[in-house]
Amino acid sequence: RKEVEQDPGPFNVPEGATVAFNCTYSNSASQSFFWYRQDCRKEPKLLMSVYSSGNEDGRFTAQLNRASQYISLLIRDSKLSDSATYLCVVNKNTGNQFYFGTGTSLTVIP
């Protein structure tokens, strides 16, 4: 079983739409959670860390559900510039290994 599972999409949404991505992880000992964004032919960039209490940064909201072992990313009022691949990442701290989902492709359509 993969450490991290993500729906690869693609998600094609109109500008202004709200879109949500989910990601599940298999190891209950996981301690740190992140969402990354990767544009075509660029390096992944840290979008948000995800905390148990949930966190919000402008149009982006990340949530963690430890009981069900999933993390989510909500994007409100989608912009064309949000088009990218979104990667969820989990760290167990023990061994300091990071586990990546395969990424979810988002295209925001004018």
Place this chain on the structure above:
Amino acid sequence: NAGVMQNPRHLVRRRGQEARLRCSPMKGHSHVYWYRQLPEEGLKFMVYLQKENIIDESGMPKERFSAEFPKEGPSILRIQQVVRGDSAAYFCASSPSGLAGLFFGPGTRLTVL
């Protein structure tokens, strides 16, 4: 604080040559990770190093590939006798700890002719 630096950004090699990729982590980061990304595919973990030690090389091919992170200087990913299938983007990332996440360099795009 400069970000993670990688060089060269683009590298062209003929089959059978050696490729040497360099990564300088962010200041204060002692954990370095190498990933490979083939076109239209996801990131594949290769190796995780701390200063002078390989911590996890479970993603590294058994032959032709090696990595080091010496006490002084950048981390090096070395590919000997390159083949066309080695053509990919190689990303290095550094971290001060698991809680802080990973910070990626711009990558080295290797093309094997």
